[in-house]
Structures are given as structure tokens and as C-alpha cells.
Amino acid sequence: RRWLLDEQRRVDGRRMDQIRSLAAEVGLLPRVHGSGMFTRGQTQVITSCTLAPIREAQSLDGIDEEDTKIYMHHYNMPGYSVGEAKASRSPGRREIGHGALAERSIIPVLPSKEDFPYAIRCVSEVVSSNGSTSQASVCGSTLALMDAGVPITAPVAGISCGLITEGERWMTMIDIQGLEDFFGDMDFKVAGTKKGITSIQMDLKIDGLTPEIIKNALVTTKEGRYYIIDNYILPCISEPRPDVSKYAPKMLTTKIDVDKIREVIGTGGKVIQKICSDTGAKIDIEDDGNIFISAVDKEAAYKALRIIESIVLDPTPGTVYIGKVTRIMNFGAFVEI
Structure with a gap:
């Protein structure tokens, strides 16, 4: 915390406004309908996309009026992604929460059922984790959907913003990793396109935020999203493939x-x-x-x-x-x- 506040120095040597090294790739898994891998520093996520007839949409039995869901996003973070040796059991709080966040981030850009009559399932597998895996899964899902030929209206990217405070002093930093998340005061995740925000999720350890901090965080994450879309997602795959995979229905x-x-x-x-x-x-x-x-x-x-x-x-x-x-x-x- 002292490094960040007094010297604006981060544990990996980055500037406060500097994003870790990035990489994007599509078509890693040739047999699936679409796949994408997004890497941000030591965090790496592979997402596969599967297309199915509308009849295979997920059935819901809730208290609201929604009875089916044609887009499903599952997030898995196995123990080996953080160097642990443990059995893979049923989904936990992280898997359910991060999967729901990534799902909501993508839904606004999906085509209508009339334009693209498919049920869509994306599965994000965290291969390696050092912070911001949920937003990496958003980027990986965008790559996988475009690789599968899903005509999304715009690519979606996600990034996080951290915060360090001391009295009246405060400072934000983009693309926080695990250590900065642990010692910091905020994890402010924003996903969206170049036209707007599709989801926001925030973990906060202090009593509240001032309008200046929120504005700074929104501007910082906006610049980060634009950077990822323009320099990594679009150069990797500029638009959705014109047709679905030969293996897809x-x-x-x-x-x-x-x-x-x-x-x-x-x-x-x-x-x-x-x-x-x-x-x-x-x-x-x-x-x-x-x-x-x-x-x-x-x-x-x-x-x-x-x-x-x-x-x-x-x-x-x-x-x-x-x-x-x-x-x-x-x-x-x-x-x-």
C-alpha cells in the first residue's frame, strides 16, 4: 500500500495506468463449434462455444416469468489454476457468481432468436489465475462467439480497476492482480463495448466511494476496454465468421x-x-x-x-x-x- 500511495509503484513494476501483457487467439479447439483464449499476465482463460437447436435451451423453474434461457455461460476455476491440488466438486460461490457476471456482460450484444435461432452455451475454463478471471472470461467468450459464427452486434471486453485509500488520499489502478486485490480497497469490474457498458460489479472494503472516485474508475476502465478491443480482440478476429462450424447444426x-x-x-x-x-x-x-x-x-x-x-x-x-x-x-x- 505504501508503494502505491507514495511511489506509485506496483509489485510487478507497472505504472498505475498500465495493463499487463495481453494475448488473444481463436480456433484452438478444432472440434468444438467455436473457441477463444484470452491471456492477461498470468491469468489465462479458454472459452468454448457450443450451438444447439432452440429446443435444447435451458428450462427455468423460478418465480419470475422467464421459463427458458437460450444463452448459458458456465465458469470453471479448478484448483490447479492457482497452484492447488484439490478435487473438482460442485460449483461454488465464485463459479456461480462469475458465470452470471460474464453471462450478463454478453447478453446485450447477442442476436435475437429470429435472426440466429440457436441455443448457445459458453464454458470458460480458467487455466491460470492471478486476478480478474471473470473479465478474462468475458473477453474469451467474445472471441469464442465470433469464432463460432454468432453475429454479435459488437465485441465485448472487460477489465478491473483497483483502489488504495488513506484518509483523504486515494489512487486508482487498472488491471489489478491477485495481490493488489487482497491488499487494495476495491475491485471495480466493468465490461462493455465501445458504445457502452454491459455490466458492472464491485467488491468494496471501505465505507463508500466519492463521485470523483467512481468517475475516475469509469474513465479508467473505458480506456482499458477500448485498448483491449482495438489492439487484441479485433486484430485476432475482426468480425464473426460468416457461417457456423461444419460440426454445428x-x-x-x-x-x-x-x-x-x-x-x-x-x-x-x-x-x-x-x-x-x-x-x-x-x-x-x-x-x-x-x-x-x-x-x-x-x-x-x-x-x-x-x-x-x-x-x-x-x-x-x-x-x-x-x-x-x-x-x-x-x-x-x-x-x-
């Missing part, structure tokens, strides 16, 4: 008249089950007429879409159709288009 969407839903489903689900059996696709139909079709093979998804379109099609007089005559009657014939 391919999704198509369409919307039909609500009155046609029963025709697509059929009696006892016979029609929709036959479409799934013939094409190998998975089909989800919502009450408003939105249909989501998923298949590993894109052609299978298009085949299912064509079948659905033929079922809900209203024949137009004068149009030529190719069909199969199923029955001939005195008054005409039944034709399956």
Missing part, C-alpha cells in the same frame, strides 16, 4: 399461418414425425407459427423446409404443379402435390 426458420400448424403436425404427430424420419432433421413449431428446422447436413434442413412449404401451400389457379394422383373419383381426382 444448421438452422433454418420459416413462419406459417397459425391455422396451418395442425396440418404440419398431423394427427397424433404423424406428419411431422415422418418429415423428421425422412430427412433426419429436427423440427420445432411454436404457437405463433414460427418453425425452426435443425440438421447437421444443410441439405437435409432444406429438404424438410421444402416439404413443410408444400404442405402449407395454397394452390393457385393457373399454376402448374408436379404431384402424385392418389385417388380417382367420378367428379375428379385427388392429387398429392
Whole structure:
């Protein structure tokens, strides 16, 4: 504390406004749908991204009106990341809290279900830890999502700001590590894009903060976010990949008249089950007429879409159709288009 207050000297020799050495990389894990690694000093986080059909969104049973969650973020910090040898058990306070913080940091930039009909799960694994792993997982998740082809509206970066106080004296420092977090008075985490903040979380050991300290912390973290986005995230991957991984399910969407839903489903689900059996696709139909079709093979998804379109099609007089005559009657014939 004396070094910081009197000499503005940090334990690793950095200036008060200096960020540790950074690195960003995508595509580390070729078999997953998307992956990214973000390194900040001795803190390193690898995030993998998995895409799935909407039907595999997480079901919630809470007291509010939200019953499903299409974006899930899990954070794991095993003992070896801090040099400990211990068994990996159920998630603790840190895993749940940091996972929720990273999840909330990313949600504002995710595409709508209509534009990108996938359930998304990101898992951040802390490989090595020396402070600010939650914000490193935010950066790693941005890399993994862009690598997976998720059309996020803007890259998100996160960074922390520390505080040292003595009476009326105070001083902030950017990108605190473990020792500075332990001896300091504040851990002020801010994540966001270049257009604004998506999440704030603060740990405070003193009675309160003045408006000047808060303003200084916000300005400091803003400059840090811009630096990370411009110099590391965007040079690593400038925009989301144009298409999802070849290992990810391919999704198509369409919307039909609500009155046609029963025709697509059929009696006892016979029609929709036959479409799934013939094409190998998975089909989800919502009450408003939105249909989501998923298949590993894109052609299978298009085949299912064509079948659905033929079922809900209203024949137009004068149009030529190719069909199969199923029955001939005195008054005409039944034709399956």
C-alpha cells in the first residue's frame, strides 16, 4: 500500500495506468463449434462455444416469468489454476457468481432468436489465475462467439480497476492482480463495448466511494476496454465468421399461418414425425407459427423446409404443379402435390 500511495509503484513494476501483457487467439479447439483464449499476465482463460437447436435451451423453474434461457455461460476455476491440488466438486460461490457476471456482460450484444435461432452455451475454463478471471472470461467468450459464427452486434471486453485509500488520499489502478486485490480497497469490474457498458460489479472494503472516485474508475476502465478491443480482440478476429462450424447444426426458420400448424403436425404427430424420419432433421413449431428446422447436413434442413412449404401451400389457379394422383373419383381426382 505504501508503494502505491507514495511511489506509485506496483509489485510487478507497472505504472498505475498500465495493463499487463495481453494475448488473444481463436480456433484452438478444432472440434468444438467455436473457441477463444484470452491471456492477461498470468491469468489465462479458454472459452468454448457450443450451438444447439432452440429446443435444447435451458428450462427455468423460478418465480419470475422467464421459463427458458437460450444463452448459458458456465465458469470453471479448478484448483490447479492457482497452484492447488484439490478435487473438482460442485460449483461454488465464485463459479456461480462469475458465470452470471460474464453471462450478463454478453447478453446485450447477442442476436435475437429470429435472426440466429440457436441455443448457445459458453464454458470458460480458467487455466491460470492471478486476478480478474471473470473479465478474462468475458473477453474469451467474445472471441469464442465470433469464432463460432454468432453475429454479435459488437465485441465485448472487460477489465478491473483497483483502489488504495488513506484518509483523504486515494489512487486508482487498472488491471489489478491477485495481490493488489487482497491488499487494495476495491475491485471495480466493468465490461462493455465501445458504445457502452454491459455490466458492472464491485467488491468494496471501505465505507463508500466519492463521485470523483467512481468517475475516475469509469474513465479508467473505458480506456482499458477500448485498448483491449482495438489492439487484441479485433486484430485476432475482426468480425464473426460468416457461417457456423461444419460440426454445428444448421438452422433454418420459416413462419406459417397459425391455422396451418395442425396440418404440419398431423394427427397424433404423424406428419411431422415422418418429415423428421425422412430427412433426419429436427423440427420445432411454436404457437405463433414460427418453425425452426435443425440438421447437421444443410441439405437435409432444406429438404424438410421444402416439404413443410408444400404442405402449407395454397394452390393457385393457373399454376402448374408436379404431384402424385392418389385417388380417382367420378367428379375428379385427388392429387398429392
